Amino acid sequence: MEKYEHKKIEEKWSRKWIDERVFTPDLKNSQNPYYALFMFPYPSAEGLHIGNFYAFTCVDVMAKYKKLKGFDVFEPIGWDAFGIHSENYALKIGEAPGKMLERTVANFTKQIQAAGLSCDWTREVNTMSPEYYKWTQWIFTQLFEKGLAYQKEAYLNWCPSCKTVLADEQIEGGECERCKNIPEKRKMKQWFFKITHYADRLLDGLGKMDWSEITKSAQKNWIGKSEGANIKFKVANSDLEFEIFTTRPDTLFGCTYCVLSPEHELVSKIISDKQKDAVEKYIQEAGIKSEIERKENKEKTGVFSGAYAVNPANQEKVPIWIADYVLAGYGFGSIMAVPAHDERDFEFAKKFNLEIREVIAGGDINKEAYVEEGNLVSSGKFSGVQSIKAKKVITEFVGGKLVANYKLRDWCISRQRYWGPPVPVVYCEKCGTVAVPEKDLPVVLPEMEKNWEPSGDGKGPLAKVESFMKTVCPRCGGEARREADVMDNFLDSAWYFFRYLSPDNNKEIFSKDLGGKWLPVDLYIGGNEHAVLHLMYTRFITMALHDLGLIDFDNPFKRFRANGMILKNGKKMSKSKGNVINPEEYGEKVGYDALKSYILFLGPLSEDRSFSDEGIMGTKRWAERIFNLFDRVDGEYTDEKKVLRKLHRTIKNMENDMEEQKYNTAIAKLMEMTNVFYETSKISEETFKKFLILVAIFLPALAEELWEKLGHTKSIFKEKWPEYDPALIQDEEINLVIQVNGKIRDIIRVNADISEEEAREAAIKSEKIKKYTAEKEIKKIIFVKSKLINIVV
């Protein structure tokens, strides 16, 4: 008997598939396109991570299944090579990022090619190549022309370690997403993308999307829509006014004070001379407090401004306070405070001894705020009205406006770093800020051997390259300066799947005819840590491209699934614990076929899974068992009926499981089939061939090898998925469950097509059943065809 040499087999076939372009579709002439996409990796120096490897595999098995099912499958590969992650590592090892990435991309290529995925290696993209980032910059210029890219001054997250501003989405749990340091708030003028313009579409779209619930829920929470009203308050004894947002306009009569955030522009204009010192001191202290301090110490602080506002509902004068529990960035940075019906206002009012006035009946407002809705009291002519109705009529009464507010902020895209696409604008004294026209793109990132590290002075390293900075205005031809910042790495990755279709097209961002055929992407799988980063940015960019008239859809991925995490023996992997799973190591030890099958077999796609070195031997043994079956294959043999039945059932069940991406049970069914083969001494060649096609999804190299040993010269992936014969699936005899009052009392073998009459007769005849029915009245009999019969007594 020949030995199963996984390494030899896998090396042979992974090479052959690439060389013979088995998985390179003809994009133009495809009849039946299926676009299978995994999140392209950032080629880290550490090499391929098992988490990436797992997500790739989840996409890859579907790609292989669809290919066998007759689809033209496109499973592209590329490199997310620009960005802080690569740059930080280059800094650490003191090497220029471009040089370093040449090496790491080569290493990733080697690793992924060894894994036997069905990638098309002829259409690689790399975000750091000028041919690619020309179009990243082009997107910027298009958004700029549409008013969706703009500059503004704002308080931003400044990472003191990465020495750049970051988007809100890149702050995770108060830490920099990359380096885990705590960012500071800095007031800076930066470039933004107006993602808030799409807030409603991003939210409403979720309802129709076939994406993992967990991802949709994260996006929904992040967008954070709340419905309420904008209401204007006048400042007493002046012609100043300010606007507030509230979700509870029905409680307007209970407003006993107002609060402005320390950053509010009105603060300096309204403070009284008497309060001036106190207010200025407070603002200074609030400014020093870090985000973390604010979070940890939620004790309310504030100071009276000395000014009063006029409640537009009853014309009462209420004091205006300055307090940092009101955030500058949400709504107008100013609120009406209703301590009787808001927990935060209640706490503040208690501390500073402000009036608490009940305007919704219910609860004991001496103890705590009553935040439910209800019937209005002490609200003038609106007393007695229900909250829900009062919201509308009170808003109208004071000339306010019913509106929705969002937590989502605009996406800050400039980075004071080196390793990214330069923001393609020039500043001209005469013409102002001008986007670089398409014919002048890309704005090439100059090679910097030295001084490319971030300086921390708020300007990108490119500011030091005079030959880059000095340019001419594309509009008037006069002297002009370039922008020194580069763009966020998440912009590079927000559109890469468009580029895969035509990576060499230098006339268009992507070839429209191919886009019409292949987009949107059919299946996308990746980690949910990107729910409000990559995945939301991508939706936004897709919507923007839609509005530019480039595409006719605005959801980039028809189906998205968030894959679970891989744990080692139930624990999170980390380098410090030394329990990192290296795919290459297991490829060597048990083979990639066994490794891939194992991580899929561990459980449902979306759930976390615990990897163990003992467990993986299960799929290794399975592969070996299949390999060893080869000696039982006989061209002359006719299979037993039970083997044929199992085969056809397996085909059918596999189809169901694969469509629903239940990879774990699909593999289990192939294992069952394997076990049935071991109950027979011979297998017909016909049956074994069909079996190999099923197996090829999960154990591709093994299947190819045995396919070749059967005498085939073409790849098994050129074959068609076998069809099952419904007639062969039917059992002749079945187990009929007999219940009495819903409890199983007997199981008998009967003809599969037994009628209700016959079943009833057989059930009553059963000795075991007689025990339970004797001397009892049969009230009812329930019969479920070819399953059970239940006697109710």
Next chain:
RNA sequence: GCCCGGGUGGUGAAAUGGUAGACACAAGGGACUUAAAAUCCCUCGGCCGCAAGGUCAUGCGAGUUCGAGUCUCGCCCCGGGCACCA
């Protein structure tokens, strides 16, 4: 606090409202072997029982149903998202 997931043997897990625990790991036993590894075969939720069988069992408590892991309601616990967001 609000919004998503989830809770089933020693372990990872299966189960269109119809035989709970498929498949696999671990464990135990057997065959082969001088021996071991590998391989092949068998057993494997708890309790009572020699067995046949009985009985309990899918986080807890109710309910709907002839029948509930699955549906409904209320609670508990775990994971994730948001959170001084007005």
